[in-house]
Amino acid sequence: MAAPRLLITGASGNMGRALLAELAARNVAVRSALRDPADARDAQGDTVAFDFENRSTWPAALAGISALFLLRPPPLSDMKATLIPFCDAAYAAGVAQIVFLSVVGADTKKWVPHHAVEKALAGRPATILRPGFFAQNFADAYREDICADNRIYVPAGKGRVSFVDLRDVAEIAADALLTPQNHQGAAYNLTGASAVGFAEAAAMLSALLARPIRYVPASMLGYILHQRRRGRPWMAAFIQTVLHVGLRFGAAATPDATLETLLGRRPRSLHSYLADHAQLWAPKP
Structure with a gap:
C-alpha cells in the first residue's frame, strides 16, 4: 500500500x-x-x-x-x-x-x-x-440516560429530526478527499430522508431492547444543568442546549435530498442505525 x-x-x-x-x-x-x-x-x-x-x-x-x-x-x-x-x-x-x-x-x-x-x-x-443531527447521538450524547435511566432526556419538545447516519456522511467525506475535483467549492447540507420525533425514537428503542424507554422533554435550564452534571464544559452544554431547543421550531425537521443524490441511494434510517447497534443500550447493572 x-x-x-x-x-x-x-x-x-x-x-x-x-x-x-x-x-x-x-x-x-x-x-x-x-x-x-x-x-x-x-x-x-x-x-x-x-x-x-x-x-x-x-x-x-x-x-x-x-x-x-x-x-x-x-x-x-x-x-x-x-x-x-x-x-x-x-x-x-x-x-x-x-x-x-x-x-x-x-x-x-x-x-x-x-x-x-x-x-x-x-x-x-x-x-x-x-x-444535521447524528443518529450516533443515541450512542453518545443520549446513551447514558438510556442505559442508566431508560429515558431520552433533551429539550426538544415535540420537534422532529431528520437524523443522519455518520456511515453515510463518511462515504461523502471519502469521495471529497479522494476525488476533490468533483467536490471542491461545494457545501453540502446532509440529513436523513425522513424526520423522526424523540417519542417515536423511544418507541423504536423500546421494541428493539424489549424494555420501556421513555422520552422526557427537558427544560433549557434543566438540560444545561444535566449536561454539567455529566461533565460537559459550560460552552458545550450551552451549544447542545440551544441546538436541541431549535428542534422545537423545526430546525432539523425538513429532510434535504442532497445526501441521497450524492450517495445514489436512500440514506440509512434511524431505525436501521438503532437496530444495527442495539447492544450499545444494555441496561446498567
Missing part, C-alpha cells in the same frame, strides 16, 4: 472511526492524527501525536499530506487560535484539499464556532460538509 496521503483529524471519535472504516474498505492509506496515539484502537495505517493547541505537532502530521479531513474537537471554541491557522499551515505545506465537518446552519449562525472556519475556507480548495 502506498504511503498515506490523507490526514484524518478526530480519528478516535465517532466520525473519525466511521471515515477510517470507509477508507479502509477502499484500501486507502491514511494518517490518523490523535492527541494520544494510544487511542488508535480503530486507526488505519500511520498514527501521529497531534494537538490543535500545540503547533509543534503540526509539521509531522502534515508532512507529505495532499488532503485533510478537518474536525473541530468540541472543547475548542477559539478557531482563530487553532483550526484557522492550522488550515493556513496545511495549505502552506502543500495540502490541496480540506474536507471540513461543519454543522447545518453554520453558514448563517455566527455564534457557532464552525462559522469562522467556513469563512476562512471560502474561496480555497475545500469542501464543507454540514450534517
Whole structure:
C-alpha cells in the first residue's frame, strides 16, 4: 500500500472511526492524527501525536499530506487560535484539499464556532460538509440516560429530526478527499430522508431492547444543568442546549435530498442505525 496521503483529524471519535472504516474498505492509506496515539484502537495505517493547541505537532502530521479531513474537537471554541491557522499551515505545506465537518446552519449562525472556519475556507480548495443531527447521538450524547435511566432526556419538545447516519456522511467525506475535483467549492447540507420525533425514537428503542424507554422533554435550564452534571464544559452544554431547543421550531425537521443524490441511494434510517447497534443500550447493572 502506498504511503498515506490523507490526514484524518478526530480519528478516535465517532466520525473519525466511521471515515477510517470507509477508507479502509477502499484500501486507502491514511494518517490518523490523535492527541494520544494510544487511542488508535480503530486507526488505519500511520498514527501521529497531534494537538490543535500545540503547533509543534503540526509539521509531522502534515508532512507529505495532499488532503485533510478537518474536525473541530468540541472543547475548542477559539478557531482563530487553532483550526484557522492550522488550515493556513496545511495549505502552506502543500495540502490541496480540506474536507471540513461543519454543522447545518453554520453558514448563517455566527455564534457557532464552525462559522469562522467556513469563512476562512471560502474561496480555497475545500469542501464543507454540514450534517444535521447524528443518529450516533443515541450512542453518545443520549446513551447514558438510556442505559442508566431508560429515558431520552433533551429539550426538544415535540420537534422532529431528520437524523443522519455518520456511515453515510463518511462515504461523502471519502469521495471529497479522494476525488476533490468533483467536490471542491461545494457545501453540502446532509440529513436523513425522513424526520423522526424523540417519542417515536423511544418507541423504536423500546421494541428493539424489549424494555420501556421513555422520552422526557427537558427544560433549557434543566438540560444545561444535566449536561454539567455529566461533565460537559459550560460552552458545550450551552451549544447542545440551544441546538436541541431549535428542534422545537423545526430546525432539523425538513429532510434535504442532497445526501441521497450524492450517495445514489436512500440514506440509512434511524431505525436501521438503532437496530444495527442495539447492544450499545444494555441496561446498567
